[in-house]
Amino acid sequence: MRGAVMMDKSAMSVNKSQVARRFAQAHHSYLQHAVIQQQICQQLVRLMQSHLTSRKLGRVFEIGCGTGALTRALEQHFQVQQLLLNDLYPEVQQQLFSTSRTEWWIGDAEQIAFPEQLDMLISSSALQWMQNLQQLFAKIAHALKPSGYLCFSSFGPDNLKEIKALTGQGLDYFSLPELRRCLESQGFEIVYLSETVKTLAFEHPRQVLQHLKATGVTGTASGHRWTKHSLQQFYQAYRQFSRLNVAGQQEYLLSYHPIYCIARSTG
Template sequence: MSTESGKRDKAAIRRAFDAAAETYDAAAVLQHEVGRRMLDRLDFIRLQPQRILDIGAGTGHATAALRKRYRKANVVAFDLSTAMLAHSRRHGSWLRPVPAVCGDAEALPFADRSVDLIFSSATFQWCADLDRLFEECQRVLRPDGLLMFSTFGPDTLKELRESWSDADGYRHVNRFVDMHDIGDALVSARFADPVMDMEYFNMTYASAGDLMRDLKAIGAQTVTGGRVPGLTGRARLQRMVDAYDRYRDSDGRLPATWEIVYGHAWATDRMPQRRDEQTGAVTVSLDAFRSSLKGGD
């Protein structure tokens, strides 16, 4: 399942998050709260992982919490941004440095069946192809390993999206994938017992400019799209600001809706596969194939 985020330039996303590494934590109030709520959900799951992969680790808050919760586990911080990972390493010590790996979640540089828990908070919306993403998660998870994640749903930043549309008729804010479609993608990737739910958060701002500055501070300005040729930037921006004003509440604040989608599912004993982007050919691990033959005897 390709998402509209597939139209984004991964290099541009990496640059945006590299640039936001110093400002992220001060502005990422919502992201940190979502991460805490995800960690709380682990209280209800019986799992003693030996190796944990934190996809989209960012500045490392969840990575540090996972290391504290599972003290005997090897927790790896994984992110597209090297600057973010530099911050995540600061949560370690000379006795327990934080292993950090830079890369793309749609092509995980980890061995088949090598991870017990994949944890990912507010990251999967940056991935272009959910099917490929979940195939990769299935591949690196051991059988009965857990995938737990959160991402953004279609109502996220709906006020900003509609205000930009009113301003110039163009779509400047990405559309996010519906919870039910995400669940279908998990089933397609042969995850077992997927559980999906969602909740809304409403942030308020004094001005549309404050919202835009917060998005830039967390590296998410790419959700507002690129420059539209032939239109004057300042005039277009003012029209958006004027359109956003219709949402102002009785306290004089402007709302920004965030739809948070939560999901978790269990890996199966499906043979790990790799798909070639250019040819579409599927490669099956020989060790996994041999293992499956032994299991069938």
């Protein structure tokens, strides 16, 4: 392994089987409610259009394809010769149209063997679930051809900060500088790296919880059980994250902190 930057987040103890179960349960509601995640996919592909020299791609491997928002955006704007798709749970295969150009690689991306000689690896809103990102980047670097591209979006420390502040539940996200160091330690050249914060507004805190459940983002809520009393406490405490909209009505905010990256293998 190149470099000495340690990026092991195993202490956060992500239960991958629970994550898979929560996303599988939210599979049919995800498309309707995951507005931010779909916007992120579109933005990632726009960045790829701006920073890649060719619209023709050979072998492309996607980690965490989910309902296929990134997959469809990629195929709309690029010519892909072979598409290899990964996710934790097999139900995703029902949502995406498979062709002779498509192969499925179901399982935990940190555990399964990767296809080799890849021209590109892509991922959107999935890498934040990885427990040892440096090890995964080393695995990706090995799977990519020389000068192959790694194009992904993940989330930064301010992601869902309101939920973590009130419940203590959430992931330990990597900051942009940490991601840069981790990528460079594995021999990647950073082509593009940026971050932003997007905010959703809801009429009531219960809708915040419904939104999270509908998008499967409750995969870290290990052992957390709501009671009538704790819900009321949560609703009351969430007022600190509210504001008045232009109509003078109170709305409750939820933050997303996407990070976008395009990197090139130098191996």
